Every structure is written in structure tokens, then in C-alpha cells.
Amino acid sequence: MPRAVAGPEIERLVQLLARLPGLGPRSARRAALALIKKREALMAPLTAALADALAKIVVCRTCGNMDVCDPCTVCQDAGRERHLLVVVADVADLWALERAGALNARYHVLGGVLSPLDGVGPDDLNIPSLISRVHQDQIGEVILALGATVDGQTTAHYITDLLRGAQVRVTRLAQGVPVGGELDYLDEGTLAAAIRARTQV
Amino acid sequence: MPRAVAGPEIERLVQLLARLPGLGPRSARRAALALIKKREALMAPLTAALADALAKIVVCRTCGNMDVCDPCTVCQDAGRERHLLVVVADVADLWALERAGALNARYHVLGGVLSPLDGVGPDDLNIPSLISRVHQDQIGEVILALGATVDGQTTAHYITDLLRGAQVRVTRLAQGVPVGGELDYLDEGTLAAAIRARTQV
DSSP, X not given: XXXXXXXXXXXXXXXXXXXXXXXXXXXXXHHHHHHHHTIIIIIHHHHHHHHHHHHHOEEOTTTOOEESSSSOHHHHOTTSOSSEEEEESSHHHXXXXXXXXXXXXXXXXXXXXXBTTTTBOGGGTTHHHXXXXXXXTTOSEEEEOOOSSHHHHHHHHHHHHHTTTSSOEEEEOOOSOXXXXXXXXXXXXXXXXXXXXXXXX | OOSOOSOHHHHHHHHHHTTSTTOOHHHHHHHHHHHHHTIIIIIHHHHHHHHHHHHHOEXXXXXOOEESSSSOHHHHOTTSOTTEEEEESSHHHHHHHHHHTXXXXXXXXXXXXXXXXXXXXXXXXXXXXXXXXXXXXXXXXXXXXXXXXXXXHHHHHHHHHHTXXXXXXXXXXXXXXXXXXXXXXXXXXXXXXXXXXXXXX
16 A cells, blocks of 8 residues: 555554455455454454453363363363264364264364474473373274374374283374365375275275 | 363354455464464454554544544645545445555545435435535545445535535546456446447557
């Protein structure tokens, strides 16, 4: 913008909105305008909701999820299967699995995956708390829901090794053709994994 | 989402973010997660910027722009040409023209366009203040920067009629081929307008 079209407060709001994923400089400007124009209907409640969440959000000391309570909503939910524990890298992965609604379990958020290149070692992740939780809570099955990347699979192997002595079944997500996926758009690695893990019809 | 994955505070934040233009339910969830994870670097400053803007934003009594000061930044800018006044429907149009940087003028925000179907009449828009401003400020040229829609052009005609007695030149934006536009994608109305307004090379 060649000249200041509005006060620094509005420019600062635009700059901060532009740092949200999914919003660029242009859409952040549109979002700021929408907020300014819907002052009472949108801007005031959003400000209050942000301030509320900002004051209340904590990291769950049990699973590493982020929520407004500790233990978090998922850990407090008595209706979830007690013997199942799903290991995820990130809170975003926890939310994605909950969206899928395919299981009714508790989670353990590692806070990342092992990555020698980025200097992320076992001590940087919530792996010790995972191991002690598996023993204390008498978990029957640990589902490693980690990405099908080199680092994700390295992390899965590392955790599997640590849990080898424990009386626990360790599983990982199936690899194969994504639902709705077309074969000729898939990479060779996925196709090979899908063939190796083929199931009888 | 089948079950509550987080406290109501976070769900409310997601719902409010989803009402911003450019964000849907899914990207609002990603934005909320980004905020939660970047608590100090993003969530706290954004909350402060919103609260700051919310407390300070006012409508400029001179031109109808929204800003944190009255008169607004544009009206206060002494470097703008005094004899030029650009009439726009909305604050968003003012921002768009400022982005283009093609003129260095003051604005008058109507707050919409005349629309008999939607029940928007002359009294609902900042038209009386425009007319008195043109006389008081001794404006030399009024540029009607209104959309090339039926309602926009109706509004332009209405204002032109009101200003017929005043010593002021009234102009409107040129209609024609958009820069970068290809002829075979353009509608007949635009092509006809571009041919009518053809210029000698």
C-alpha cells in the first residue's frame, strides 16, 4: 500500500491476521474489514473468545493435548475405552482423528517426531511419559498414528522398541490407497504398500 | 465432530473464526490450532490488537471511512489533492483504490448503493453529506468510483443529477477490458463498452 490508509492499529490487526494459516495479506485485509464492519456482531465476540481462550488454555499434563482444562476434555471423558491409547505427533493430528470419529480412545501427544536432521531427540518429545503411562494405566493396545514419513516411521520404530518388554500390543495405521484415490495418481511407495498389505475379499 | 474434543471456549473460537471471509469451518479449526500453539507469538498479540482496534474504531464524520481517529487518516492527510473527491460505495472500495495507488485524493463513503429492491433509498446513504461537502470544500471534480452494476450506475446517475447545478466536474471510472483480460472470456456488455470508449493510439 503506497500510503497509510488507516491508523497503525488497523494495519497491525491486518498483519497479525495474515499470519493465520489460510489467510494471506489480501484475505487478511478482507477479514479485518469484515471485523471492522461487523463490530458488535463479530469483532466484539471474537475478541472476547480469544481473550477467554488465551487466559484458560493449558497443556494437559496427562496426554499433552491443549485445552482449557487439565486433564483435558478427552482425558476426562469417562466414555472412552480405557485399554486403547493412540500416539500422535501433534494436537492437529488428535483433532483430525476425532473428526474421523473412527475410534473412541485416549491420546498421547508426542509434540513432534524424532528428527536427527532437525536435532529432535527422544528427550525433546513426550516419550518417557508415554512409556510410564502405558505401564501405569495398564494399556492393552498402543496405536501409533504417526505420519508415513521417514521421521514418523523412525519414531514408531523407536517407541516399539521401548515397549517391547511391556505386556502391550503395538499397532500402526494401515498404509494403502486413500479412499477416493485413483491409482494412476498414487506414488510407487503407496502402491507397493497397498499390494503388500492386500486383503482377501 | 462426533464428540467434544476440546472445551467450549475453543469450539466458540473456531465458530467465530469460521465467520471471517476466506475461512471455512475446516480452515477456522486450523487457524484456531495455530493460535493455540503460538500462544505468546500470535494469540496474545492478536487478542491485544483486536481489543485495541475494537476500543478505538470510529466512523469518520467527514467521509464515512472507518478508522481509529476522526477525522480519519485519509481526511487528515494534508498531502492529498484538495479539489478531488472520490465517491465509493464502501470502505472496502476505498481500500482497493488506495492499494491501486492511482490517485491521491480524499474519499466519500456512501455506505452502499441505491437499491429499490433491497429498500435502500437516498436517505439511507451518505448522499446529503456528500452534496454539502462538495459545496463547502469547493471540490473541483467528483469521481464516481461505483461498481458497473445496475444499482451502482443508478446511484451514479442520481448523484450526477443532484450535482448538476454545482460548479463541479462529475466523472466516472472508465469501462473496458480489464488489464490482463482476454477478449474471448469477456461478456458482450464489457466488449461493447470497450468499443464505444475506444481511444486513438
